[in-house]
Amino acid sequence: MTIFNLKHVYNRFIETAISWLTPERIRLYPATICVLSFFVWGVSIAMGRGLTDASGNIIGADFLTFYTAGKFFLKGRMMELYNIAAQAAFQKNLLAPVSFNAVCYFNYPPFATLFCATFALGNYLAGLLLWWGTGVLALAFSLHLLRRELMALRLRSTGCLFLMSFLFFPTIVWFLYGQDTALTLLLYTIAFVMLRRENDFAAGLALGLLLYKPQLAIAVGMVLIIKWRWRALIGGVIGAGIWLAIGFAISPLVMKEYLRLIPYLFELQRRHDLIATWGYHNFYGFAALLFDGFWKKGSNILALLLMVGGVSAVLYFWRRIDWKPGTRSWDMMMAATFALGLLISPHLYLYDLMLLLLPLVIIWSYYPHGTRDRPLDSGPLLVWTALLYTACFFSSSISLVQLWLSSLAGLPRAAFQCSVPIIIGWVCTVIVLSKEPCNN
Secondary structure, eight states, rough: OOHHHHHHHHHHHHHHHHHHOOHHHHHHHHHHHHHHHHHHHHHHHSSOOBBTTTTBBTTTHHHHHHHHHHHHHHOOOGGGGOHHHHHHHHHHHHTTTTTOOOOOOOOOOOTTTHHHHHSSOOHHHHHHHHHEEEHHHHHHHHHHHHHSSSSSGSOOOOOHHHHHHHTTTHHHHHHHHHHSSHHHHHHHHHHHHHTTOOHHHHHHHHHGGGGGGGGHHHHHHHHHHTTOHHHHHHHHHHHHHHHHHHHHHHHHHHHHHHHHHHHHHHHHHTSGGGGGGGOOSSSSHHHHHHHHTTTTTHHHHHHHHHHHHHHHHHHHHTTTOOOOSSHHHHHHHHHHHHHHHHHHHHHBBGGGGGGHHHHHHHHTTSSSSTTTTTTTSHHHHHHHHHHHHHHHHHHHHHHHHHHHHHHHHSSSOOOOTHHHHHHHHHHHHHHHTTSSOOOO
């Protein structure tokens, strides 16, 4: 098939998708999914026993990880922090008499326990409510900062933007799982806003504070290096240094133990049943789902090639762009960088896709009115954004079904995580549009 034919097929696909994406469907479907998700969640909690829902999972499941770490800090059990048996025993006793055989093990650096301790002063439910409240405030403040920075967003109130953020399925997942993604989003937002205001040091400081999940700063960090934003780099070193200093102040022995265990902790995550990878939405997860069932070496090779390719793409495009914060091309390339950077991260679960809110909001600010009664450009960007939304909702389930079917057929378990190529497609569309004038 020639390039001309491929372009024709692509254009026909875009036209067909646009005709299906009527204004009514765009408004109705995300809102319906949001309401139904919280309704089902509420019913499940009402039908559950104790701190568990109807399926036997603990409410705010991942918060159990942070609560465990906080309690270990408060009770002087830091030397057991990475003892999985000790964590399992603590969590089992916490949920008794309800049977709980899983373990939500803590694999963050020791310095994170100081923050976790704030939410472990009381019982689990009180800590969870405080955790949710902190996350909600972090999300609202992130949107407030973006609204102040991006003029077009002032057409909507912060409250409206906050409610709209829950139309994005990963935001719902973040809340239900009790994860820390909203706090990461706040650091991302501060870094973007400060870079845009040419306050590089503050931006770097915010990125440095991501040391609890340093992989999420890889892409932006590479941009700062090739553009030699040395003030931002110094800020990043200081931000990371603050966390390290806290960690060694808490317990030098535990910090050293953590550094020794880092490779083991990553392998422990990987040794989980292959089905557990259904929720990964990055280059590593894409490769693992395809090949881990029968060729782990091939999986490692593909993951490495994709990560190197992602970093190379970031470097290539930023080499060709002048550092002019606040311009259309700079804003859109930063949006593309944040989005592509998530795929480069070695660990990225479904709830982490909530971080796509930042690039989505940045891009939306250049199309505040939309065209033809549809949001964004009513063209390729709208279609790829709709695909992105759909992939975030369905992709994990589709991967899980593929794993189940391949196992049922007696084949090595394998799946194609469709969210990854769709995120790449969205990034490419943004990069192309960054070079074109905006008609809005």
